Amino acid sequence: MTRQIPRREVLRAGLAATGLLAIGVPEWAMPALAQGETDVPFTDVPPNFNSNPSPTAAFRQYDTRKIGAASFWTPRDEFFAIGHNGVPEVDAGAYRLEVTGRVGSPMELTLADLQTRQPVEVPAGYECSGNRGPANGLSSNGRWTGARLADLLEDAGVQDAAREVVFFGIDRAESEVAFRQNTFTLDQQFARSMSLENAMRADIIVAYALNGEPLTPTQGFPARLIVPGWYGVANVKWLSGIHVQEDRFVGHFQARWYRTVAGETIGGDVKYTENEVTKMRLKSAIARVTHTGSSHRVLGFVLNDGTPLRSVEVRVDDGPWQAATFDPQNTQYSWKLFTYAWNGATPGEHTLVSRATDVNGRVQATAEELAAKQTFLEAAEQFPRRVMIA
Ligand SMILES: Nc1nc2c(c(=O)[nH]1)N[C@H]1C(S)=C(S)[C@@H](COP(=O)(O)O)O[C@H]1N2
Ligand SMILES: [Mo]
Numbered sequence: 001m002t003r004q005i006p007r008r009e010v011l012r013a014g015l016a017a018t019g020l021l022a023i024g025v026p027e028w029a030m031p032a033l034a035q036g037e038t039d040v041p042f043t044d045v046p047p048n049f050n051s052n053p054s055p056t057a058a059f060r061q062y063d064t065r066k067i068g069a070a071s072f073w074t075p076r077d078e079f080f081a082i083g084h085n086g087v088p089e090v091d092a093g094a095y096r097l098e099v100t101g102r103v104g105s106p107m108e109l110t111l112a113d114l115q116t117r118q119p120v121e122v123p124a125g126y127e128c129s130g131n132r133g134p135a136n137g138l139s140s141n142g143r144w145t146g147a148r149l150a151d152l153l154e155d156a157g158v159q160d161a162a163r164e165v166v167f168f169g170i171d172r173a174e175s176e177v178a179f180r181q182n183t184f185t186l187d188q189q190f191a192r193s194m195s196l197e198n199a200m201r202a203d204i205i206v207a208y209a210l211n212g213e214p215l216t217p218t219q220g221f222p223a224r225l226i227v228p229g230w231y232g233v234a235n236v237k238w239l240s241g242i243h244v245q246e247d248r249f250v251g252h253f254q255a256r257w258y259r260t261v262a263g264e265t266i267g268g269d270v271k272y273t274e275n276e277v278t279k280m281r282l283k284s285a286i287a288r289v290t291h292t293g294s295s296h297r298v299l300g301f302v303l304n305d306g307t308p309l310r311s312v313e314v315r316v317d318d319g320p321w322q323a324a325t326f327d328p329q330n331t332q333y334s335w336k337l338f339t340y341a342w343n344g345a346t347p348g349e350h351t352l353v354s355r356a357t358d359v360n361g362r363v364q365a366t367a368e369e370l371a372a373k374q375t376f377l378e379a380a381e382q383f384p385r386r387v388m389i390a
Helices: 010-018 111-115 149-156 252-256
Strands: 097-101 107-109 120-127 139-148 164-179 182-195 205-210 224-226 239-245 259-266 269-276 283-292 295-303 309-316 336-342 348-358 385-389
Touching: 097 149, 107 149, 111 139, 111 205, 120 205, 120 295, 139 149, 139 295, 149 205, 149 239, 182 252, 283 348, 283 385, 295 309, 295 348, 309 336, 336 348
Parallel strands: 097 239
Antiparallel strands: 097 107, 120 139, 139 205, 164 182, 164 239, 205 224, 259 269, 283 295, 295 336, 309 348, 348 385
16 A cells, blocks of 8 residues: 655644634535525625535535535535545555454455445444534535444454454554653554444444445545444544554544543532543534525534434524424434425524434533533534525
């Protein structure tokens, strides 16, 4: 496999995770929904906000204003992208995936080895945990095909002592490690982990196709992990190593970069629960508003960890919460599109907001209710949007 990995500044990765990286803005065209149906402009983002600069960009937002029944699956070349260490060029013929560590039979698999295994198709939408309002463009929805991770681990013969599975990408970079008074720099591959118990879930795959076509370089060609229901960072791209071990893994992108610090009142005392970013928090967002004559439609999506949903509701200005309708194409781990028929919209600027509720009664909270969260990742509050009705 090609090992010429572009080095990049640590700063760049920092900006990427916040979604603040400046992206070029060529033209975007919004697909029409139905005969005579046109888009209502948002006033909280510029009209040319976030187009897709290039299909090979390491960082790219998806223009969520394009969602709709016809674009339920995000086109492969428009899928959002985060590549902390750039986009490595990998030669498919030279590609190898190693399974090592606490296994009886270490393995080295070629792309063809992966492709000749029983293919598993997993519809999965996800967002970067750095995704935020108003446009929430670090999210997309795809149909992934690949080999079941649990089968690979089973074939390798995981030993009794094993507790943790670490996934390494081919991409690498210098990263700073602070230890007491010292800071040193290590050249490291991108790496993420999960417990063996999680890794044995039947719906996690090593994917080699997106929407029925080979992965693009940006999306992890030739193969990547897909962990349905988890934040994007779990989906290790350009996957080259699966390492089984006894100890918890606390690497850079596991325990330091992608973590959330939030206060919680436990037994009368505020305790800071500092967690790794794993399962997606329940979140809905309004992404598009259209009209046909004087009848308006509000479209949005819900993402979560796969817990079934009870409802999604929309509120206009200070009005009551009103039930929206789910798209019949939704699956457990896809993003869940919804539509709300907005009747009687009056000319002028309006505020629209959505909230999702799951079957356990968990309700998407407001920003004020989530104020105890100190760090910006896992932004799952309600996102008010502003639109202008002509
Ligand atoms: N090898 C590797 N995998 C990676 C990353 C990376 O930088 N390197 N970024 C992660 C992050 S933070 C996210 S949000 C998702 C984005 O997946 P996508 O680019 O296919 O949308 O990839 C994840 N997998
Ligand atoms: Mo991410």
